[in-house]
Amino acid sequence: MVNGASNRIAIIGASGYGGLQSIRLLKDHPKFDITYLGAKRNAGKAWNDFCPYLPLDHNPLIEEINIEKISEVADFAILSLPNGLASDLVPDLLDGGLRVVDLSADYRYRSLEQWNQIYLKEASVRQRNDKHLCLEAVYGLSEWNFSKIKTSRLVASPGCFPTASLLPILPFLNQGLLEYQGIIIDSKTGTSGGGRTPQEKLLLSEAAESIAPYGVIGHRHTSEIEQLTSEVTGQQTYLQFTPHLVPMAKGLLSTVYGRLRDPGLTAEDCRTVLDSFYRNQPCIEVLPVGIYPATKWVRNTNRALLSVQVDNRNGRVIFTSVIDNLIKGQAGQGIQNLNIMAGYEQELGLPLVTFYP
Numbered sequence: 421m422v423n424g425a426s427n428r429i430a431i432i433g434a435s436g437y438g439g440l441q442s443i444r445l446l447k448d449h450p451k452f453d454i455t456y457l458g459a460k461r462n463a464g465k466a467w468n469d470f471c472p473y474l475p476l477d478h479n480p481l482i483e484e485i486n487i488e489k490i491s492e493v494a495d496f497a498i499l500s501l502p503n504g505l506a507s508d509l510v511p512d513l514l515d516g517g518l519r520v521v522d523l524s525a526d527y528r529y530r531s532l533e534q535w536n537q538i539y540l541k542e543a544s545v546r547q548r549n550d551k552h553l554c555l556e557a558v559y560g561l562s563e564w565n566f567s568k569i570k571t572s573r574l575v576a577s578p579g580c581f582p583t584a585s586l587l588p589i590l591p592f593l594n595q596g597l598l599e600y601q602g603i604i605i606d607s608k609t610g611t612s613g614g615g616r617t618p619q620e621k622l623l624l625s626e627a628a629e630s631i632a633p634y635g636v637i638g639h640r641h642t643s644e645i646e647q648l649t650s651e652v653t654g655q656q657t658y659l660q661f662t663p664h665l666v667p668m669a670k671g672l673l674s675t676v677y678g679r680l681r682d683p684g685l686t687a688e689d690c691r692t693v694l695d696s697f698y699r700n701q702p703c704i705e706v707l708p709v710g711i712y713p714a715t716k717w718v719r720n721t722n723r724a725l726l727s728v729q730v731d732n733r734n735g736r737v738i739f740t741s742v743i744d745n746l747i748k749g750q751a752g753q754g755i756q757n758l759n760i761m762a763g764y765e766q767e768l769g770l771p772l773v774t775f776y777p
């Protein structure tokens with residue numbers, strides 16, 4: 421035990437963006453001890469040499485993935501790997517007695533066939549036989565699946581766009597207040613959304629002073645969002661989701677347009693709906709009507725800020741939602757889920773207020 425906390429945790433994919441955030445958040449967590457750091461290219465390096473701006477007291481080595489060793493030294497694992505890789509490891513980690521939070525999309529779909537279709541490239545190089553684990557995994561939108569997460573041994577943390585986009589609309593869909601077809605989601609995110617592995621479109625010279633849509637119609641997160649909206653409404657829903665890359669490192673804004681079933685509802689009524697749903701949720705805040713959130717307000721925090729407005733001229737409701745894509749959209753929500761699994765306050769060790777500006 422490194423700092424006397426009671427749960428040992430392995431961070432797999434430690435050298436990437438999700439891994440770095442996980443280490444930053446777990447380093448001073450009162451209930452988790454980091455006992456294993458795993459990666460591939462950077463395996464063999466001492467952590468403090470690799471990452472002098474985030475030193476760890478015991479300066480561990482980054483190791484190649486070794487399931488036997490992980491099972492010996494850890495009770496929990498957080499996986500922050502490119503899509504597809506978690507499914508190579510998770511069955512053995514579970515057999516080794518670990519409880520796992522996966523930040524990739526490998527276990528977000530209840531149907532393995534659907535994952536094979538949506539993640540075609542990743543599916544084409546592996547034969548997955550873990551249909552049962554797709555069914556067993558709990559979708560880790562913390563506020564939504566709290567009680568299932570608590571007892572789960574495998575939690576699939578949601579994508580960043582689904583997190584920001586689903587939080588404002590699920591309470592409305594759940595209560596039948598929103599038309600379930602025709603929802604439009606317009607999202608903006610920064611370059612860290614693409615991870616640390618170099619990509620041409622994420623070069624400063626490409627992304628700076630520019631804004632562009634990508635994944636129009638076919639973005640993989642569309643089906644993930646639709647899986648939840650369909651589950652909640654009991655009807656197959658189809659929605660429009662368009663992400664945009666904006667020139668900033670971190671942050672995500674989703675603006676969601678829908679139609680109210682009852683055109684008499686005011687913005688204040690809608691705010692009350694959201695506020696009563698999230699009143700006891702420490703990581704969600706609903707803003708007063710007329711105040712719209714900025715990504716900077718939640719930078720480096722595990723908080724989502726939501727607002728709602730109604731345009732009575734056309735019966736549309738407009739939700740805005742901001743998160744830090746690497747915290748509430750990835751590693752922070754992963755740790756929120758670990759807290760829930762281990763029986764602690766869900767926000768334990770998670771920053772909720774930013775340093776501004």
Ligand SMILES: NC(=O)c1ccc[n+]([C@@H]2O[C@H](COP(=O)([O-])OP(=O)(O)OC[C@H]3O[C@@H](n4cnc5c(N)ncnc54)[C@H](OP(=O)(O)O)[C@@H]3O)[C@@H](O)[C@H]2O)c1
Pocket residue numbers: 432433434435436437438439458459460461462463485500501502503505523524525578579580612613614615616617745746749750
């Ligand atoms: N970025 C976001 O905003 C965001 C939000 C939500 C969810 N996600 C999901 O979270 C996951 C991680 O994303 P990220 O942005 O953190 O990615 P990233 O920055 O590219 O990091 C990937 C990590 O995986 C390690 N890795 C790659 N291949 C490996 C292998 N064969 N064996 C062991 N380790 C390997 C890399 O280590 P080496 O380079 O040292 O080999 C690195 O530590 C992805 O599935 C992503 O879709 C990302």
